[in-house]
Amino acid sequence: MTLGTPRRAAWAFLLPALVYVLLFFGYPLVNNISMSLREYSVRSFYTGEAPFAGLDNYAAVLGDPLFGTAVLNTALFTIGSIFFQFTIGLALAVFFSGRFPGSALLRSLLLLPWLLPLVVSGAVWRWMLDQDHGVINAALRAVGLADGPTPWLTDPGWALPAVIIVNIWIGIPFNLVILHGGLRAIPASLYEAAALDGASAWQRFRHVTWPLLRPVTAVVLMLGLVYTIKVFDVIMVVTGGGPANATQTLTTWAYQLSFDGDFAFGQGAAVGNLLVLIATVFGLLYLRSARAALREEQR
Amino acid sequence: MSSAALARNLVITGVTASALVLAGCGPSESGQAATEITALDYYADQQGSKAWQQVLDTCAAETGIKVNRQTVPTDQLLPKILKDASSRTLPDLLFADNPSLQQIASTGALTPLTDYGISTEGYYPGIVKAGTYQDKVYGLAPGVNGLALIYNKDLLQQNGIEPPQTWEQLKAAATALTKDGKYGLAFSALATEEGTWQFLPFFWSNGADLAKLDSPQAVEAMRFVSDLVTAGSASKSVLNWNQNDVADQFVTGNAAMMVNGSWNLARLDETAGLNYGVVPIPTPRPGVAPAVALGGEVGAIPATGAERQQAAAKVLGCILNEPNMVAWDKAHAYVPSKVETAKKFGQENPAMQPFVTEVETARARTAELGERYSTVSQALGAALQSVLAGQQSPEDALRAAQEQAGRP
Numbered sequence: 001m002t003l004g005t006p007r008r009a010a011w012a013f014l015l016p017a018l019v020y021v022l023l024f025f026g027y028p029l030v031n032n033i034s035m036s037l038r039e040y041s042v043r044s045f046y047t048g049e050a051p052f053a054g055l056d057n058y059a060a061v062l063g064d065p066l067f068g069t070a071v072l073n074t075a076l077f078t079i080g081s082i083f084f085q086f087t088i089g090l091a092l093a094v095f096f097s098g099r100f101p102g103s104a105l106l107r108s109l110l111l112l113p114w115l116l117p118l119v120v121s122g123a124v125w126r127w128m129l130d131q132d133h134g135v136i137n138a139a140l141r142a143v144g145l146a147d148g149p150t151p152w153l154t155d156p157g158w159a160l161p162a163v164i165i166v167n168i169w170i171g172i173p174f175n176l177v178i179l180h181g182g183l184r185a186i187p188a189s190l191y192e193a194a195a196l197d198g199a200s201a202w203q204r205f206r207h208v209t210w211p212l213l214r215p216v217t218a219v220v221l222m223l224g225l226v227y228t229i230k231v232f233d234v235i236m237v238v239t240g241g242g243p244a245n246a247t248q249t250l251t252t253w254a255y256q257l258s259f260d261g262d263f264a265f266g267q268g269a270a271v272g273n274l275l276v277l278i279a280t281v282f283g284l285l286y287l288r289s290a291r292a293a294l295r296e297e298q299r
Numbered sequence: 300m301s302s303a304a305l306a307r308n309l310v311i312t313g314v315t316a317s318a319l320v321l322a323g324c325g326p327s328e329s330g331q332a333a334t335e336i337t338a339l340d341y342y343a344d345q346q347g348s349k350a351w352q353q354v355l356d357t358c359a360a361e362t363g364i365k366v367n368r369q370t371v372p373t374d375q376l377l378p379k380i381l382k383d384a385s386s387r388t389l390p391d392l393l394f395a396d397n398p399s400l401q402q403i404a405s406t407g408a409l410t411p412l413t414d415y416g417i418s419t420e421g422y423y424p425g426i427v428k429a430g431t432y433q434d435k436v437y438g439l440a441p442g443v444n445g446l447a448l449i450y451n452k453d454l455l456q457q458n459g460i461e462p463p464q465t466w467e468q469l470k471a472a473a474t475a476l477t478k479d480g481k482y483g484l485a486f487s488a489l490a491t492e493e494g495t496w497q498f499l500p501f502f503w504s505n506g507a508d509l510a511k512l513d514s515p516q517a518v519e520a521m522r523f524v525s526d527l528v529t530a531g532s533a534s535k536s537v538l539n540w541n542q543n544d545v546a547d548q549f550v551t552g553n554a555a556m557m558v559n560g561s562w563n564l565a566r567l568d569e570t571a572g573l574n575y576g577v578v579p580i581p582t583p584r585p586g587v588a589p590a591v592a593l594g595g596e597v598g599a600i601p602a603t604g605a606e607r608q609q610a611a612a613k614v615l616g617c618i619l620n621e622p623n624m625v626a627w628d629k630a631h632a633y634v635p636s637k638v639e640t641a642k643k644f645g646q647e648n649p650a651m652q653p654f655v656t657e658v659e660t661a662r663a664r665t666a667e668l669g670e671r672y673s674t675v676s677q678a679l680g681a682a683l684q685s686v687l688a689g690q691q692s693p694e695d696a697l698r699a700a701q702e703q704a705g706r707p
Contacts, residue, residue: 042403042406042670043405043406043407045382045384045385045406046384046385046406126539130536131535132480132482132534133553153536153538153539154534154535154536154539154688155535155688239539240489240490240491242489242684243687244538244681244684244685244690245490245681259377259378260491260677261492261673261676262673
């Protein structure tokens with residue numbers, strides 16, 4: 001059977017995307033997997049010699065006391081960030097769905113964290129969170145919420161909450177924009193009908209907004225999850241993974257293994273691959289739920 | 300444009316690019332001396348960059364070789380070199396932090412400087428050691444730096460305090476100067492090479508050894524530093540400060556004394572109303588010479604083809620020439636790396652004298668451990684953070700560090 005013209009056209013349309021994916025995702029990924037199975041040192045970069053090491057790098061990484069810390073921190077960072085980004089983003093989206101003067105201006109101002117380069121906002125947050133001269137501690141003291149200075153970035157117990165706060169701030173606009181879009185798509189007539197039935201504001205949210213927003217919610221949460229798991233720059237700029245590894249996540253640890261001291265590129269690649277694996281699992285879950293939602297809609 | 304024409308042009312572009320790449324990579328057969336080289340450095344700050352550009356311009360004029368300069372941020376230098384090494388596109392001349400030289404030389408990408416008749420005569424032995432990998436000199440520097448104690452003269456005078464020379468005096472001074480929202484002392488204790496480098500003067504001056512991180516001398520040194528933080532004489536923020544942050548604290552008057560390097564002096568000079576003095580880093584006991592780590596960058600010549608290497612050697616030789624060496628050292632506040640030159644330099648620049656004194660007894664970080672230094676340094680930096688953050692006692696942290704560093 002020869003390829004029909006429509007099928008050939010389909011392939012032609014697919015080809016650029018396929019080439020792009022293979023070149024910019026496939027090749028690095030395969031390379032990274034190969035690197036994680038080798039003893040890759042500084043020398044290897046020049047000589048190209050990297051002896052095959054099997055799963056030694058994975059064993060070394062899994063046996064490292066930092067592995068547990070990094071996984072736990074990654075989980076706490078991801079869950080904490082997403083929970084607050086989403087709830088605050090949703091609250092703001094609902095707030096801005098009501099029309100009032102200045103709404104558009106305020107909304108665009110709230111987008112600011114999204115527009116700033118992370119290195120800039122990260123550096124500013126580092127100053128603001130400074131224990132001695134930071135504006136946050138001064139503000140907390142001024143309104144009587146704290147007596148002494150909070151050691152945001154110098155106490156291992158506070159550093160993770162501090163970077164989570166920074167990441168929440170950065171992530172709110174994304175949630176706000178997508179959820180706001182979702183809200184606009186809900187027909188106003190449904191709210192009118194609910195109001196006629198005597199539904200309270202909470203009941204309107206609970207029985208109209210929330211169920212109709214579900215598909216958008218799934219997208220926001222899933223994308224947020226994949227974005228957040230791999231956050232690197234925020235933590236790197238604000239704490240560098242410190243103090244005493246208190247904010248070390250899988251991404252910062254992978255970087256540290258590769259470039260800080262040890263130059264264990266194979267182990268760094270191994271941690272990177274574990275991260276890819278985790279993100280892939282969530283990505284597949286997302287695709288499945290999206291397909292299920294589509295089927296439900298079509299029914 | 301028709302799609303056929305577009306395709307044709309793309310093919311031509313591709314072929315041209317490949318040809319260019321091939322021409323760039325292959326050794327040129329002409330035998331003519333190269334008139335153009337590339338150089339890589341990490342002098343990204345304004346003063347350092349300007350000083351470096353000046354010396355490169357001078358040498359371009361003196362040798363007639365055009366230097367195409369590339370600058371990357373400090374933490375990007377090694378990744379860039381590794382990337383360049385794997386694609387065989389290394390610069391002809393590179394300036395790297397001296398402890399990194401071991402890593403770079405271990406790749407086999409560098410050529411020994413003796414190949415070009417560059418002599419190490421008259422240089423401080425420590426500096427030559429820092430540039431040596433497996434008995435061959437691969438890197439030499441026109442200048443070096445080290446750490447000293449920089450203090451606010453006015454604040455010390457107001458409190459009737461003499462610049463400290465011993466640990467005991469340093470502790471007493473830091474305690475007395477901690478008041479009115481100011482800290483007595485500032486330093487950097489990052490969990491990276493920067494933190495280790497700032498801790499080494501205390502570690503080495505107390506007789507500790509990098510080959511054994513958990514010796515009683517090492518524990519004592521770490522306890523001394525952590526006591527300063529626990530007592531509140533230094534801010535706990537030292538955990539997050541790099542050396543620029545430390546200088547910020549000093550310049551804004553938040554710290555009365557700081558451990559920092561000579562390259563900051565120009566910035567202090569620019570600060571109106573700041574009256575500062577410099578003394579060598581205090582030692583555990585009187586009369587002990589401080590053992591600071593030798594800092595600074597060494598120039599090295601990667602294997603990029605005979606003609607280009609010769610041209611790079613000419614430029615490096617010119618940079619190491621005494622007048623150029625002194626001009627650069629002056630502009631960047633570094634200590635000349637030749638003994639006699641440095642002595643004269645110290646007499647002519649009093650603020651630099653304590654740094655010159657210290658360089659005489661300074662040590663190369665990689666002298667003993669070679670390329671293993673970076674692993675040991677990382678373990679030591681992590682231990683310091685753990686102790687300062689109150690996670691572990693100095694004994695436990697250093698024992699863990701020794702275990703980690705000792706791993707094959």
